[in-house]
Amino acid sequence: MASTSSLVSSAVRAMRVVSEKMGSAESGSSPRRVMLTKARSTTFALPGPPGWSGADGGLEGGLERRVDNTAVVMFKQVAYLAVVFAILIRFYVRIYPSRAWEPYEVTDIPLTGVYAPNDALKSIAFIVDVAAPESFDIRNGKIYAGQKSKGNIVEIDLDTSTKKVVATLGAAEGTHEVLLPTGTLVKNIPVICLNDVAILRDDGKTTTYVLSESSTTHAMEAGILEMLSSGSGRVFLFNPAMPGNARFTVLGENLHFPNGIEVLPDAQTIIVSETARRRVLKYSIRENKWDVFAELPGGPDGIRKTEKGKYLVTVPLIQGPNGGKDLITYFSKIPPIRFLVSFWLDSIYTGIYFINEFVPNTFTASLSNKVISFDTLSRYFDFSDPYSLVVELDVRGKVLRTFSGRDPGFRRISQAMIYDKKLILGSYEHPFLAVLQI
CATH class of the missing domain: 2.120.10.30 (TolB, C-terminal domain)
Structure with a gap:
């Protein structure tokens, strides 16, 4: 599994992609060039169809799918982190502090x-x-x-x-x-x-x-x-x-x-x-x-x-x-x-x-x-x-x-x-x- 720092970095990059898309849409400017650069720099994003074409044959549909895939992967990685964190916390609460993990001996009594x-x-x-x-x-x-x-x-x-x-x-x-x-x-x-x-x-x-x-x-x-x-x-x-x-x-x-x-x-x-x-x-x-x-x-x-x-x-x-x-x-x-x-x-x-x-x-x-x-x-x-x-x-x-x-x-x-x-x-x-x- 990737390190915590790499997962956090990936999540941050994905959030920037979504943020810039939303910002560009609100200002009325074309988001295509900026989003293309950001999506390609997101190393964990799933590749899109050939030519990055969407359902309408244009670039924007493919980019939206790219962002959707990025969000899915980001969600999965956050979920993995949550599960690992939950296991560690549960283990710490249930086992570690309440245990004296000490060696002990038992007398070996033969069946004679x-x-x-x-x-x-x-x-x-x-x-x-x-x-x-x-x-x-x-x-x-x-x-x-x-x-x-x-x-x-x-x-x-x-x-x-x-x-x-x-x-x-x-x-x-x-x-x-x-x-x-x-x-x-x-x-x-x-x-x-x-x-x-x-x-x-x-x-x-x-x-x-x-x-x-x-x-x-x-x-x-x-x-x-x-x-x-x-x-x-x-x-x-x-x-x-x-x-x-x-x-x-x-x-x-x-x-x-x-x-x-x-x-x-x-x-x-x-x-x-x-x-x-x-x-x-x-x-x-x-x-x-x-x-x-x-x-x-x-x-x-x-x-x-x-x-x-x-x-x-x-x-x-x-x-x-x-x-x-x-x-x-x-x-x-x-x-x-x-x-x-x-x-x-x-x-x-x-x-x-x-x-x-x-x-x-x-x-x-x-x-x-x-x-x-x-x-x-x-x-x-x-x-x-x-x-x-x-x-x-x-x-x-x-x-x-x-x-x-x-x-x-x-x-x-x-x-x-x-x-x-x-x-x-x-x-x-x-x-x-x-x-x-x-």
């Missing part, structure tokens, strides 16, 4: 010992079609799961493998109350990417929740940009009964995609998955201190407590026994590469976004978010061997047992729970739940 492949997940059975049941809960023998993009809560009967919609989230219709809307300021930073929630305490009158927010700069649809950074996520307490800012207590900031969250039995210790760093962190409220609870061979997602007081952690982003590596981990020590990849992806997204703004259509609307979504991360930035892993930890972070399998037909496991000697599995990628008899 307690992590040795056991192929337990090869025996899973698939039950009930549910649109990407990333998270769920079990009450009185029933599974309650959300349906991705539909806003429905479905009830699933394990005995009959049937489902029914029991609730539709409809805050706009007044059927449900939103306790913490998107955009709410938590210590002067708007909430945009809440992930998981657990109850810290409930005295019957008020409830205090602990929440993970995976990013403070990107919504979940742009999750890949957060993963490529050095982390802007946070964990905070929320008591809706308190007034104003007193509702919130921020426990940790600049975490690298905090994800699943749980509370230990002492009600003073919180554990949270830090997906991009391949570990589970522990926070002591009493000591106001963060520690590493467990390091894992891949990026953890959901954490759920079992009836026996253990903790099931799913590991959807993992290298299999045949090796391979996701590019985000591979370039963890090279911030410039992660920065450039972020710039490239966000520029593509912005271009598609502007096209959809000017010419709204379902194709570009759907495509824009896919460019920077976790689907892109899974498809194009993960060269690891297809593998799935669920880890059971005790209250000290010790690994008790694992459930694993190479390409069991059910990848990206996001949550696991045990009920009635069954391991129930959910995924943000597959449209169904899975169950394993244990």
Whole structure:
């Protein structure tokens, strides 16, 4: 693309052509000689027909076409400049200032010992079609799961493998109350990417929740940009009964995609998955201190407590026994590469976004978010061997047992729970739940 100075010079010359034509016309003098000279000196003007003849066979028609072509080209170049300027401004606002582009390391945990492949997940059975049941809960023998993009809560009967919609989230219709809307300021930073929630305490009158927010700069649809950074996520307490800012207590900031969250039995210790760093962190409220609870061979997602007081952690982003590596981990020590990849992806997204703004259509609307979504991360930035892993930890972070399998037909496991000697599995990628008899 031409430099900014050359584009500006071209625009100025074109404006002079138009100005002199208009001025000559108003004074009644013939503009032909002056316009011929100026048009020929405009280096980016498109050539006219042979002889510069217009529709009437004269010179003036050709000159008018010449000026029209000049205006079109000038408009295109100004449009190109506007797009480039918009991309740079958008990138600066969205990515550059809010990122600590620092190198970091993740511990490389081999799949040996307690992590040795056991192929337990090869025996899973698939039950009930549910649109990407990333998270769920079990009450009185029933599974309650959300349906991705539909806003429905479905009830699933394990005995009959049937489902029914029991609730539709409809805050706009007044059927449900939103306790913490998107955009709410938590210590002067708007909430945009809440992930998981657990109850810290409930005295019957008020409830205090602990929440993970995976990013403070990107919504979940742009999750890949957060993963490529050095982390802007946070964990905070929320008591809706308190007034104003007193509702919130921020426990940790600049975490690298905090994800699943749980509370230990002492009600003073919180554990949270830090997906991009391949570990589970522990926070002591009493000591106001963060520690590493467990390091894992891949990026953890959901954490759920079992009836026996253990903790099931799913590991959807993992290298299999045949090796391979996701590019985000591979370039963890090279911030410039992660920065450039972020710039490239966000520029593509912005271009598609502007096209959809000017010419709204379902194709570009759907495509824009896919460019920077976790689907892109899974498809194009993960060269690891297809593998799935669920880890059971005790209250000290010790690994008790694992459930694993190479390409069991059910990848990206996001949550696991045990009920009635069954391991129930959910995924943000597959449209169904899975169950394993244990």
